[in-house]
Amino acid sequence: MPTVFLMFPIRRIAVLGAMFLIAAGAVSAQGALSAFESGDSSHEAAVSTAYSSSNDSVMMNGNGGAADPGGIPAAPSPSGGGQYDNSAGRAGHDWKSRLAFEAGGGFNVPNSSTSPYVKTGGQVTVGGGLHLARALTVLAEYQFIYDGLPSAIVAEAGANGGNVQLWSLTLAPVIDLMPKKSTSVYVTGGGGFYRKVTNFTSPQAVEYCTYYYCGIGYQNAVIGHFSSNQGGWNVGGGVRHRFGGFYGEGKMELFAEARYLDVMTPAVTTQPNGLGLTTVGADTKLIPISFGVRF
Numbered sequence: 001m002p003t004v005f006l007m008f009p010i011r012r013i014a015v016l017g018a019m020f021l022i023a024a025g026a027v028s029a030q031g032a033l034s035a036f037e038s039g040d041s042s043h044e045a046a047v048s049t050a051y052s053s054s055n056d057s058v059m060m061n062g063n064g065g066a067a068d069p070g071g072i073p074a075a076p077s078p079s080g081g082g083q084y085d086n087s088a089g090r091a092g093h094d095w096k097s098r099l100a101f102e103a104g105g106g107f108n109v110p111n112s113s114t115s116p117y118v119k120t121g122g123q124v125t126v127g128g129g130l131h132l133a134r135a136l137t138v139l140a141e142y143q144f145i146y147d148g149l150p151s152a153i154v155a156e157a158g159a160n161g162g163n164v165q166l167w168s169l170t171l172a173p174v175i176d177l178m179p180k181k182s183t184s185v186y187v188t189g190g191g192g193f194y195r196k197v198t199n200f201t202s203p204q205a206v207e208y209c210t211y212y213y214c215g216i217g218y219q220n221a222v223i224g225h226f227s228s229n230q231g232g233w234n235v236g237g238g239v240r241h242r243f244g245g246f247y248g249e250g251k252m253e254l255f256a257e258a259r260y261l262d263v264m265t266p267a268v269t270t271q272p273n274g275l276g277l278t279t280v281g282a283d284t285k286l287i288p289i290s291f292g293v294r295f
Contacts, residue, residue, distance in 0.1 A: 100137050102127045104255070104292020108145055111285045118164050121147030123288050127172075135179040141190075143168045145286070149198070157275040159200035161220060166263065166284065168194040168232065182242050186255075189235030194263045196284060197227040200275060224273035232263035240294070251295050261286045 105124040110117075127141035149162035170192030178184035204221040207214060238257025244250015267282040 098131045100127075100129045100131050100139060100295065102139060102141075102255075102292060102294040104290040106288065106290040108147070108261075108286045108288040110147070111287065113281065113283070114285045116150060117153060117280045118284060118286070119148035119150055121145060121164070123290070125288075125290055125292070135176045137174045137176075139172050139174060141168075141170050141172055143170070143288075145288070147286075149200075153278060153280070154200065157200045157224060157272060157278045159223060159275060160202040162198065162200040164284075165197045165199065166194060168192060168263075170232075170234070172234070176240075183239070184242075185237060185239050186257075187235075187237040188257070188259070189233070191231065191233035193229070194232040194265075195227065195229050196263060196265050197225060198268075198272075198280065200224040200272060224275040226268055226270050226272050228265050228268070230264045230266070232261065234259045234261040234288075236260060238290075253294050254292070255294060256289075256291050258287060258289045261288055 103126050105122070107120060108123050109120050123143060123145040125141055125143045127139040129137060129139035131137050143166075145164075145166040147164040147166070149164060154160070154162050170190050172188050172190030174186055174188045176184055176186045199222045201220040202223045203218040204223075205216055206219055206221075208217050209215075236257055236259030238255050240253045240255040242250055242253040244252055261284075263284040263286075265280075265282060265284045268280045269277065271277050
């Protein structure tokens with residue numbers, strides 16, 4: 001009996017201990033599961049937040065394009081301005097690119113009706129204007145012509161020498177006949193205002209001084225003159241060669257041209273400043289030959 005009664009409490013204790021261990025294991029498992037679920041929820045929340053932030057950055061992109069999740073900026077929108085905008089006008093089409101300039105010089109020869117009153121001389125021309133089209137340029141030109149006087153006219157006046165000075169302001173279109181070629185021919189012509197001055201000169205005594213002394217010398221001085229203002233016209237043509245660019249598309253060009261010039265001066269019979277009676281025929285007709293550069 002005692003042995004039976006002794007074994008009974010031992011079994012009871014063993015059963016109770018087993019039940020206790022099972023309960024403790026269940027509680028531990030439940031706690032671990034709760035911790036796992038909590039961690040998983042936190043991870044999903046973090047991922048959701050990152051995804052939402054990424055979406056927000058995409059939606060906030062100013063150019064309306066999708067931002068690169070790797071941090072690379074999105075390409076600029078082609079509709080924006082700046083260096084990618086080619087719709088505002090192309091180079092070479094603004095008003096500055098249409099400006100035209102020229103400078104040249106050479107000599108001029110009088111025709112047969114003018115040669116008794118004017119000798120061969122020199123001339124310079126400068127001008128500016130606009131390239132209205134590839135084949136058409138309009139220039140406002142200033143020209144200065146300096147010619148001598150024939151000895152017969154100088155003798156009539158009783159002078160020792162003389163000259164003719166002619167300056168003008170004219171408008172002249174230039175029409176290029178082969179504008180796409182690097183070497184071409186062109187025609188030009190126009191008209192405007194001309195002033196002609198005929199001077200008679202004679203050596204006059206003048207005093208001159210150097211750093212060490214003063215003395216008397218002689219130089220030609222104007223002792224008589226007459227002048228006139230009138231209109232005139234010119235027409236001619238030339239050859240030009242354009243530089244720059246493989247296809248000759250540059251603006252700089254050299255030219256050589258000849259024009260026929262008719263200045264409608266009146267006939268004059270006068271005694272300039274008390275000199276001898278001098279007669280000059282009407283109209284001054286010259287052939288200026290020029291060499292120069294245009295842009």
